[in-house]
Amino acid sequence: MSTAAIALPAVRRAAGTMRLPGSKSISNRTLLLAALARGTTEVRSLLQADDTRVMLEALRALGVGVESHEGHYRITGIGGAKGFPVKAAKLFLGNAGTAFRPLTAALALADGRYELSGVPRMHERPIGDLVTALRQAGANIDYRGHDGFPPLVIDARSPRESSVVRVRGDVSSQFLSALLLAFPWSGAGVRIEVEGELISKPYVELTLGLIEQFGVTVGREGWRAFTIAPGSSYASPGVVDVEGDASSASYFLAAGVLGGGPLRVEGVGSTSRQGDVHFADVLRAMGGRVTTGAHAMEAAGSLPLAPFDLDMNLIPDAAMTAAVLALFATGPCRLRNIASWRVKETDRIAAMAAELRKFGATVEEGADFIAVTPPPGFLAPRSATPAPVSVDTYDDHRMAMCFSLASFGPVPVVINDPGCVAKTFPDYFAQFAKLVS
Numbered sequence: 001m002s003t004a005a006i007a008l009p010a011v012r013r014a015a016g017t018m019r020l021p022g023s024k025s026i027s028n029r030t031l032l033l034a035a036l037a038r039g040t041t042e043v044r045s046l047l048q049a050d051d052t053r054v055m056l057e058a059l060r061a062l063g064v065g066v067e068s069h070e071g072h073y074r075i076t077g078i079g080g081a082k083g084f085p086v087k088a089a090k091l092f093l094g095n096a097g098t099a100f101r102p103l104t105a106a107l108a109l110a111d112g113r114y115e116l117s118g119v120p121r122m123h124e125r126p127i128g129d130l131v132t133a134l135r136q137a138g139a140n141i142d143y144r145g146h147d148g149f150p151p152l153v154i155d156a157r158s159p160r161e162s163s164v165v166r167v168r169g170d171v172s173s174q175f176l177s178a179l180l181l182a183f184p185w186s187g188a189g190v191r192i193e194v195e196g197e198l199i200s201k202p203y204v205e206l207t208l209g210l211i212e213q214f215g216v217t218v219g220r221e222g223w224r225a226f227t228i229a230p231g232s233s234y235a236s237p238g239v240v241d242v243e244g245d246a247s248s249a250s251y252f253l254a255a256g257v258l259g260g261g262p263l264r265v266e267g268v269g270s271t272s273r274q275g276d277v278h279f280a281d282v283l284r285a286m287g288g289r290v291t292t293g294a295h296a297m298e299a300a301g302s303l304p305l306a307p308f309d310l311d312m313n314l315i316p317d318a319a320m321t322a323a324v325l326a327l328f329a330t331g332p333c334r335l336r337n338i339a340s341w342r343v344k345e346t347d348r349i350a351a352m353a354a355e356l357r358k359f360g361a362t363v364e365e366g367a368d369f370i371a372v373t374p375p376p377g378f379l380a381p382r383s384a385t386p387a388p389v390s391v392d393t394y395d396d397h398r399m400a401m402c403f404s405l406a407s408f409g410p411v412p413v414v415i416n417d418p419g420c421v422a423k424t425f426p427d428y429f430a431q432f433a434k435l436v437s
């Protein structure tokens, strides 16, 4: 169900401090690892949003012990067991890639019958490369709708000795992350070979770092192959503090640059493995001033912004923020190597192009790039009664969040269905309103 549109007031200034919500990627990885580990894990500062809610509900439905108290969670792992306590379940996973892909891998190595489905868009997001890889390890997975896409039915794994699994890495890094997360739990040794150029590499580093925190070291040959020793198993580290979400930080850091600053985000900084902390470099390339402490970042700047032409493959989520910033640049900007945008919450290349054009930008799109020539006059002062631009959000939280930055321009902005931010940042618009004027 869609939510009532928000009319954003014209803003000029952005300054202040905000605490970031927990990282989506770390939250869902930690929940699954805690569920698979021996022992109890206390998870602090977990992201409270749709993507983590579906993961928590799925784990509960599978019989994993989940207790919550004042925003902290205690997960009692299933440890040495090679299956989940509940042997048959239907799991609804919304549009959460970080729940759907890793749970598919874990359940494919288990011993029950599970049906996994999501929202209609999730049923258009590819999963075939992961299923193909898991079948090499004896997984019994059937497609309920179209081949290569959810929904899926997973039955108990057939024992198979093959210890090499090949997975394509050029559609989503989540397939490789899913295999890396699940195999140590199965206890079977495996060598995972990556075919094609792996995209979104920092997310795999994040996976490896968290696996290590749960006591398993993965052997690796660069980005081409990863090995998990037979007899591996996860052990709870006791407590995990989830750091702030670096992708969510991108909107506020960008606001700090557009609106003077200083705007400080707390919860993520230079100690983070999240690739999107490097969005700071993109802001610097556009003329912004960004400083990075161990667990906080601060941005300041002024208009106009310098044009950019950048490969965004390592930061596909924060890259959407950069695309909207192109409206404020003094010349054409180009975002390259972003083919994965086409298979995310919506076709983000098409959606971004359509909405930027509403502001008068000239946009060229290709299979894996978007080029934006800013609209003439976008940096001019607001005229007396400009007509508002109504932004469609395509049930994509990032479309809603990044287009809030257009309110620094010369026209009023209306964001349609702003409630879609619930996927990763339910109170985004309230936080944004507190920091801009």
Ligand SMILES: O=C(O)C1=C[C@@H](OP(=O)(O)O)[C@@H](O)[C@H](O)C1
Residues within 6 Å of the ligand: 024, 025, 097, 098, 171, 172, 173, 174, 177, 199, 200, 203, 316, 317, 340
């Ligand atoms: O592993 C993860 O946590 C994620 C990986 C990325 O997806 P792709 O690997 O499909 O680019 C990213 O866009 C997504 O928001 C989260």
Ligand SMILES: C=C(OP(=O)(O)O)C(=O)O
Residues within 6 Å of the ligand: 095, 096, 097, 098, 317, 344, 345, 398, 424
């Ligand atoms: C691509 C995204 O989500 P998912 O984890 O569902 O892939 C995203 O949050 O931008």
